[in-house]
Structures are given as structure tokens and as C-alpha cells.
Amino acid sequence: MNPTSRCLLRIGLLAAGVATAATAGPAQASEAVVVARDGVRTTADHRHHVQYRDSFTVHQFGTVVGAGLRNNADAKSVxxxxxxxxxSVALSFQIVTLSGDHVHLNAVNEGHAVNEHCTGCQTLAGAYQFVLSTAHPAALTQDTKRQLDDIHRRLDALGASRLPATQLKQRADALAAEVKALLSKPGATTVKGTRPEVTVHRHLDGWPGH
Structure with missing residues (x-):
């Protein structure tokens, strides 16, 4: 495990100005720059031996000229x-929808796991970032949101499991694959007849090897 391991994904430069993140539907502000920050942190120690937290957040934006996205998962065993x-397990899923031509995107996705004087401890940080882009403003359909809610429930359920490390990692990756497949469907958004472009950033740190 590399205690300083992280993944930075940067594309373009942010323009001036900020628009507030929207979760219920696409924002309609013109010439907007939007910001979305999500993350989760866990610490396990001799008082709290098992710690699990996850974050599963959906941000829907309309037409933008720039976006600053950050998603973090930090896990520590001490x-x-x-x-x-x-x-200690921390998993963060960030889903962002946006539209526009030549969008300046700054996307950061980091997973960071640390063992401090913790022999035999299991520590995993997983950050998954999904950016769905369309040519025209679009909202996720009710069916898409319902299926995302189901994936979120199954992510929450991992907290009660005692799966071996390799299987837990596989389950998280499988849920991420479901999210990507769902968002990539032509009927995922209210814009009919077009297949959204979905970019996935994935970073795992800790056990098992990745």
C-alpha cells in the first residue's frame, strides 16, 4: 500500500464564477461554472474495530461552460x-450530468488508504466518479433514478457484510460497472434517441491489490 497514493484527473481550466450544485434536476443558468464536491472518510482503531461508510451522490447540471468536480474516499486503520x-472501508460514488460545447472540466478523483501501526488490518478506499455529458440539457429519467437508488441500497448493504477483501473490492467494482452501463443507455436521460457519453474515473487504494 502506498500511503501517499492518489489519482488526479485534470482536464482544461475553470472559468470565473460559480453556480450551485443541483440534485433534483438540470440547472438552466447560461454561461455557468458549476462545482461539486463529495467524499467520505473512515477511521478504525482499538475502540471502533469495524468502520464502513459510503457516499452516493447525483448532481444534475444543465448547460455549463466549466465544471470543477472533486470526489474523495479516505480510509485509515490505526x-x-x-x-x-x-x-476500515470508505467508498464514494459521484455522478454528474452536464451539457455544453467545449466545457472546461477540472475533475479530481482520489482514493487514499493508510495503515498506521496496524498489523493485519484491512483498509480500503475506493473513489468512483461518473461524468455524463450530452449535447443538449437533459435530466435523468425517473426509471434511471429508480435504478440508481437500487444500486445505492446495495452499496449501503456492503457495510453489513463480512466478505473477504477481494470479494468486497469485486462487489464495489461490479456496482460501478452497473452505474456506467445504466448511464450509457440511450434512454437514460430525457433527451430521446441519443446515447450519452459517460466518462468514468476509478481509484482504489489499500487492500487487496489493484
Whole structure:
């Protein structure tokens, strides 16, 4: 595990001005620059041996000229022993929809896992960022939102599982693959007859190897 490992994804430069993130539907402000920041953090230690948290957030924007996106997952295990090991898991899913020509995009997606004096501890940070872009303003359909809610419930359910490390990673990746497949469908948005372009940024740090 590399305690300083992280993934930075930057495309273009942000223009001046900020528009507030919208979750219910696409924003309609013209010449807007939007910002979305999401993340989750966990710390397991001898008092709290098992810690799991996830974030699953959807931001829907209309036409924009620029977007600043940040998604972070940070997990730490501290001071446990091999006979009494800790388990710390942080998973963050960020979904963003936007439209416009020549959008200046600054997207940061980081997963950071740390073991501090924690022999045998299991620590995983997973950051998944999905950017859906269309030529014209579009909202996610009710059916798409319903299916995303179902994926979110299954992500939450991982917190109660005691799956081996490799299987937990596989489940998180499988849910991310479902999100991408769902958002990529021609009927995912209210703009009919077009297939959205979906960019996925994935970064896992910790155990198991990736």
C-alpha cells in the first residue's frame, strides 16, 4: 500500500464564477461554472474495530461552460494488532450530468488508504466518479433514478457484510460497472434517441491489490 497514493484527473481550466450544485434536476443558468464536491472518510482503531461508510451522490447540471468536480474516499486503520485487527472501508460514488460545447472540466478523483501501526488490518478506499455529458440539457429519467437508488441500497448493504477483501473490492467494482452501463443507455436521460457519453474515473487504494 502506498500511503501517499492518489489519482488526479485534470482536464482544461475553470472559468470565473460559480453556480450551485443541483440534485433534483438540470440547472438552466447560461454561461455557468458549476462545482461539486463529495467524499467520505473512515477511521478504525482499538475502540471502533469495524468502520464502513459510503457516499452516493447525483448532481444534475444543465448547460455549463466549466465544471470543477472533486470526489474523495479516505480510509485509515490505526493501532490494532494481528490478533485484534481493524477493518476500515470508505467508498464514494459521484455522478454528474452536464451539457455544453467545449466545457472546461477540472475533475479530481482520489482514493487514499493508510495503515498506521496496524498489523493485519484491512483498509480500503475506493473513489468512483461518473461524468455524463450530452449535447443538449437533459435530466435523468425517473426509471434511471429508480435504478440508481437500487444500486445505492446495495452499496449501503456492503457495510453489513463480512466478505473477504477481494470479494468486497469485486462487489464495489461490479456496482460501478452497473452505474456506467445504466448511464450509457440511450434512454437514460430525457433527451430521446441519443446515447450519452459517460466518462468514468476509478481509484482504489489499500487492500487487496489493484
Amino acid at each position: 493501532g490494532c494488532t494481528a490478533d485484534d485487527a481493524c477493518r
